[in-house]
Amino acid sequence: MDIEFIMSSSYLYTLMAMALGFFVLYLYVPYLAVRKVPGPLVLPFVGHLPLLAKHGPAFFSLLASKYGPIFRFHMGRQPLVVIADPELCKEVGIKKFKCMTNRSLPSAISGSPIHQKGLFSSRDARWSAMRNAIVSLYQPSHLASLIPTMQTYIESLASHIASNSSTEDINFSSLSLKLATDVIGQAAFGVDFGLLDKENGKQIDDQNEVSEFIKEHIYATTSLKMDLSGSFSIILGLLIPMLQAPCRRFLKMIPGTADQKIHQTNFKLNKRVDDIVVRRSKEKMRGSKDFLSAILNANDKDKASRQLFTPDYISGLTYEHLLAGSTTTSFTISSVLYLVSKHPEVEKKLIDEIDQFGPDHNTPNADDLQNKFPYLDQVIKESMRIHTTSPLIARLASQKVEIGGYILPKNTWVWMAPGVLHKDPKHFPEPNVFRPERFDPASEEEKNRHPYAFFPFGIGPRVCIGQKFALQEIKLTIIHLYSQYIFKHSAKMESPIEFDYGVVVNFKNGVKLHAIKRTKNQ
Ligand code: HEM
Numbered sequence: 001m002d003i004e005f006i007m008s009s010s011y012l013y014t015l016m017a018m019a020l021g022f023f024v025l026y027l028y029v030p031y032l033a034v035r036k037v038p039g040p041l042v043l044p045f046v047g048h049l050p051l052l053a054k055h056g057p058a059f060f061s062l063l064a065s066k067y068g069p070i071f072r073f074h075m076g077r078q079p080l081v082v083i084a085d086p087e088l089c090k091e092v093g094i095k096k097f098k099c100m101t102n103r104s105l106p107s108a109i110s111g112s113p114i115h116q117k118g119l120f121s122s123r124d125a126r127w128s129a130m131r132n133a134i135v136s137l138y139q140p141s142h143l144a145s146l147i148p149t150m151q152t153y154i155e156s157l158a159s160h161i162a163s164n165s166s167t168e169d170i171n172f173s174s175l176s177l178k179l180a181t182d183v184i185g186q187a188a189f190g191v192d193f194g195l196l197d198k199e200n201g202k203q204i205d206d207q208n209e210v211s212e213f214i215k216e217h218i219y220a221t222t223s224l225k226m227d228l229s230g231s232f233s234i235i236l237g238l239l240i241p242m243l244q245a246p247c248r249r250f251l252k253m254i255p256g257t258a259d260q261k262i263h264q265t266n267f268k269l270n271k272r273v274d275d276i277v278v279r280r281s282k283e284k285m286r287g288s289k290d291f292l293s294a295i296l297n298a299n300d301k302d303k304a305s306r307q308l309f310t311p312d313y314i315s316g317l318t319y320e321h322l323l324a325g326s327t328t329t330s331f332t333i334s335s336v337l338y339l340v341s342k343h344p345e346v347e348k349k350l351i352d353e354i355d356q357f358g359p360d361h362n363t364p365n366a367d368d369l370q371n372k373f374p375y376l377d378q379v380i381k382e383s384m385r386i387h388t389t390s391p392l393i394a395r396l397a398s399q400k401v402e403i404g405g406y407i408l409p410k411n412t413w414v415w416m417a418p419g420v421l422h423k424d425p426k427h428f429p430e431p432n433v434f435r436p437e438r439f440d441p442a443s444e445e446e447k448n449r450h451p452y453a454f455f456p457f458g459i460g461p462r463v464c465i466g467q468k469f470a471l472q473e474i475k476l477t478i479i480h481l482y483s484q485y486i487f488k489h490s491a492k493m494e495s496p497i498e499f500d501y502g503v504v505v506n507f508k509n510g511v512k513l514h515a516i517k518r519t520k521n522q
Contacts, residue, residue, distance in 0.1 A: 024044075026240075026242070027044050027045065027077055027240075028044075030077060030078055030079050031074070031079055033079075033408075033409045033411075033412065034072060034079050034081055034406075034408060034409075034412055036406055037070060037071060037072045037079075037081050037406050037408075038067040038068065038070075038071050038072065039063065039067060039071050039072030039073065039074070039079075040063070040066075040067075042074050042079075045076065045077065045239040045240070046076060046228070046239065047073075047074025047075060047076050047077065047078070047079070048073050048074045048075075049074075049075065049076055049227055049228050049238070052073075052227060053227060053228065056501075057391055057419060057499075057501065057505075060073070060082065060084070060391070060392075060417055060419060060420045061419075061420050061423055061424070063082070064082075064084040064417070064420050064424075069083065069084045069085030069088060069404065070082070070083055070084070070085070070088060070403065070404040070406065071084075073415075075106065075226065075238060076107075076237075076238030076239045077238070077239060077240065077241060078106075078238070078241070078413060079412075079413065080392075080413045080414075080415045081403070081406070081408060081412055081413065081414050081415070082392070082415050082416075082417050082420075083403065083404070083414065083415070083416045083417060084416075084417040084420040084421060084424070085404070085421075086421060086427070086450035086451070086452040086453045087450065087452070088403060088404050089416045089418075089421070089452050089455070089459060090452045090459070091403060091404075092395055092403060092414055092416055092459075093393075093395070093416060093452075093455075093458070093459030093460035093462070093463075094459065094460040094461075096401055096403070097460050097461055097462075099397055099398055099399050099401040100395040100396065100397055100398065100401065100414055101123070101124060101127070101398060101461075101462070102123040102124065102127070102395070102396045102398065103120065103121065103394040103395060103396060103462075104394050104395065104396035104413040104414075104415075105121055105394070106226050106237075106238075106394075106503075107230075107233075107234050107236075107237025107238050107241065107244055108223075108224040108225055108226060108230055108234045108237070108502075108503065109121065109224060109503065110237070110244075112220075112224065112262075112266060115224070115316075115320075115323070116316065117312055117313050117315070117316025117317070118316045118317050118319070118320030118323075118324075119131055119134075119317060119320060119465065120320060120324065124398075126308075129308055130308060130309075130313070130317070131465065133295075133298070133305065133308060133309070134291070134294075134295070134317070134465070135465065137291055137294055138465055138466065138468060138469060140366060140468070143366065143468055143469055143472055144365065144366035145289065146187055146289070146469075146472070147363065147365065147366065147472070147476065148363070149183070149186050149187070149289075150183055150472065150473050150476050151363045151476060151480070153179055153182045153183050153186075153196055154179065154476055154477050154480045154481075155480070156179075156182075156196035156197060157175055157176075157178075157179045157196055157477070157481075158480060158481060158484060158485075160175060160196060161175075161481070161485060161515045162484075162517075169490035169491075169492060169512050169513065169514050170490075170512070170513055170514075170515060171510045171511070171512055172334050172337055172338075172487075172510070172511045172512070172513045173330065173331075173334045173506075173507050173510035173511045174510055175196075176329075176330040176333045176334050176477075177326060177327065177330040178195035178196050179196060179330065179333075179477065180325065180326040180327070180329040180330040180333070180473070181193055181195055181214060181217075181322065181326045181330075182194070182195050182196055183325075183329075183473055184321050184322050184325045184326050185322075186290060187289075187290055187291060187321070187325075187469070188290060188291045188292060188318055188321035188322065188325070189276055189280075189290060189291075189292055189318060189321075189322075190280060190286065190287070190289070190290035190292055190293055191276060193213075193214065195214065212268075213269070213272050216265045216268055216269045216272070217269060217322055217323070217326075219261075219262075219265050220262070220265050220266055220269055220323075221323055221327060221502070221503070222500070222502055223258070223262050223265075224502050224503045225502055226501065226502065226503065227501065230258075231251075231257070231258035231259045231262055232247065232251060232257065232258065232259055233247045233248040233251055233259045247259075248263075269319070270315065270319075273315045273318060273319045274311070274315050276292070276318070277292065277296075277311060277314050277315050277318065278311075280292050280293065280296060281296050281299075291317075291318065291321060292314070292318050295309050295314055295317070295318075296314070299314075321466075324464075324466060325466050325469070325470065327389075327504055327506055328389045328390075328470065328504055329470045329473055329474060331387070331389050331504070331505065331506055331507070332380070332383065332384060332387075332389065332470070332474055333473075333474050333477050333478070334507060334510075334511040335383040335384070335386070335387040335511075336379060336380060336383045336474070336478055337478075337481070337487050337511060337513060338387075338489075338497065338511045338513075339382075339383050339386060339387075339434050340379060340383075340487070341486070341487040341488055341489055341513060342434070342489065343434055346379060346434070346436055347482075347486060349375055350375055350376060350379055350478075350482060351482055351486070351518075353373060353374075353375045353376060354373070354376070354479050354482050354483050355483070357372055357373070357479070363476070364475075364476065364479060366472070369472060369475050369476070373475060373479065374440075375436065376475060376478060376479070377439070378436035378437065378438075378439040378440055379436045379478075380471070380474055380475070380478070381436070381439040381454065381456075382434060382435065382436040382438065382439060383434075384456040385422045385428065385454060385456070386422075386432075386434055387505070388418055388419045388422050388456055388505070389456065389504045389505050389506075390418070390419075390456070390458070390504055390505075391417065391418060391419020391420075391422075391505065392415045392416070392417055392418075392419060393415065393416045393417075393418060393455075393458050393459070394413065394414075394415050395413075395414045395415065395416070395462075396411065396412070396413060396414070397409070397410055397411060397412040397413075397414055398410065416455075416459065418454070418455050418456060421453050421454070421455075422453075422454060422456075424453070427449050427450060427453035427454070428445075428449075428453075429445065457470075483518075484517065484518055485515045485516060485517060485518055486515075486516050486518055487513045487514065487515055487516070488513065488514045488516065489512070489513060489514070490512035490513055490514050492512045493511070493512045493513070494509060497511075
């Protein structure tokens with residue numbers, strides 16, 4: 001055989017072997033960094049995603065019971081160090097916050113520009129400057145001023161139920177999403193989306209515009225997948241992250257691909273939000289009640305504010321409210337109705353408390369909400385425990401850090417798992433039983449529980465900024481609805497109920513209920 005040929009083919013084989021070696025190294029480097037943390041065998045590329053698909057989110061509880069409170073889960077190539085112990089969550093979220101200030105972003109979000117410029121994705125000094133600048137909008141006095149606006153939309157929701165209560169079942173999840181979106185539209189954008197008005201047959205301006213906006217928003221949100229059901233570039237981002245950006249750039253030009261649809265939707269969405277920002281920034285009498293006005297007013301007066309809140313960040317932050325505040329709140333309200341309507345003893349106790357407050361035309365004020373509905377507080381907490389909308393909460397180690405006896409290098413993805421803690425019998429005996437009384441401050445269970453065994457809104461300085469806003473809206477809605485109705489599951493309601501797992505959890509087919517107008521003795 002020709003010696004030159006042998007030389008050149010062995011050169012080729014060596015090159016191929018080296019390329020393969022580098023590739024295998026690329027796949028396993030993140031694993032090597034955290035290999036001492038226990039976890040199941042890792043498959044190349046897909047990691048543990050097939051096991052997650054097989055077992056569903058209960059997989060995280062299975063891993064915790066097998067490997068202990070700190071374990072490894074591979075989201076494709078990327079290992080997550082998952083924390084399922086209250087004391088360790090306190091350490092990650094609070095005590096060692098300086099080493100884990102930011103969030104690690106899964107491929108769905110890191111590949112999506114419109115989701116990049118809100119508080120959620122912002123980092124370090126920019127994040128703290130932005131959070132400090134807007135935190136006053138979430139203070140009790142400002143939130144109290146939003147009660148009449150929230151109540152108006154809640155009454156629209158109730159009128160819609162009234163017009164259907166005797167005849168039809170309602171898809172309550174869809175109605176509650178319209179409610180939460182209308183409320184956020186006013187509170188964040190200062191715009192009346194009028195989704196519930198439309199539902200009630202009233203004409204609203206720009207009806208098509210608004211419907212398109214909301215359709216685009218829902219598409220953009222639901223396409224943020226964390227498993228292998230996303231677009232090609234999102235999946236590639238999970239398996240071989242270095243190929244995600246070039247692949248997305250290519251696929252967004254190819255008609256008919258999910259990547260192109262996502263790109264076009266996000267582009268239109270961005271433009272709509274930008275247009276609202278430009279329109280509102282030109283208004284002379286824009287008031288100061290909504291989030292966008294407050295930032296624009298600050299920008300009008302203050303140079304430092306203008307440097308921080310450039311137009312792209314204003315749009316990002318404002319849009320983030322729609323993203324963070326609509327599905328989460330609507331899911332929680334729907335969960336409460338779904339669970340309460342399955343438990344007549346809870347329903348009775350809740351209605352007694354609401355009736356004690358007084359006639360149904362009385363809107364509770366902030367003080368009433370705080371002090372006069374202790375059982376409602378317990379019902380909401382228990383619903384959020386059973387159906388946790390954010391079962392995993394992300395952090396990123398910005399330096400080498402020790403957690404639970406393991407040294408985690410810089411850039412480790414550390415994710416806390418409230419979804420596991422909320423179902424752990426150590427903290428919640430009989431975890432699958434819906435029992436609001438377990439949150440009664442006088443109960444032994446509540447007194448004995450670790451304070452960080454329950455955190456549906458997150459933990460530490462990065463906790464959900466909209467927590468009080470959401471709870472105010474949820475409480476007002478439940479009080480108003482139960483002062484007029486009781487709810488039964490529709491015959492169309494599937495059992496067991498199914499969920500969709502995206503960046504937040506949602507009901508797959510919605511909560512379908514039948515509303516029955518209350519008589520005085522019910
Ligand atoms: C039931 C409703 C809600 C739930 C369960 C919820 C849950 C969460 C969770 C778990 C986080 C992550 C916290 C962490 O990393 O420790 C978060 C962050 C956030 N939430 Fe909410 N949320 C809700 C409603 C809202 C609303 C109504 C808004 C806005 C009005 C909002 C805005 C945000 C923002 C901006 C962040 C990022 C905060 C930061 O990084 O500083 N959320 N939320």
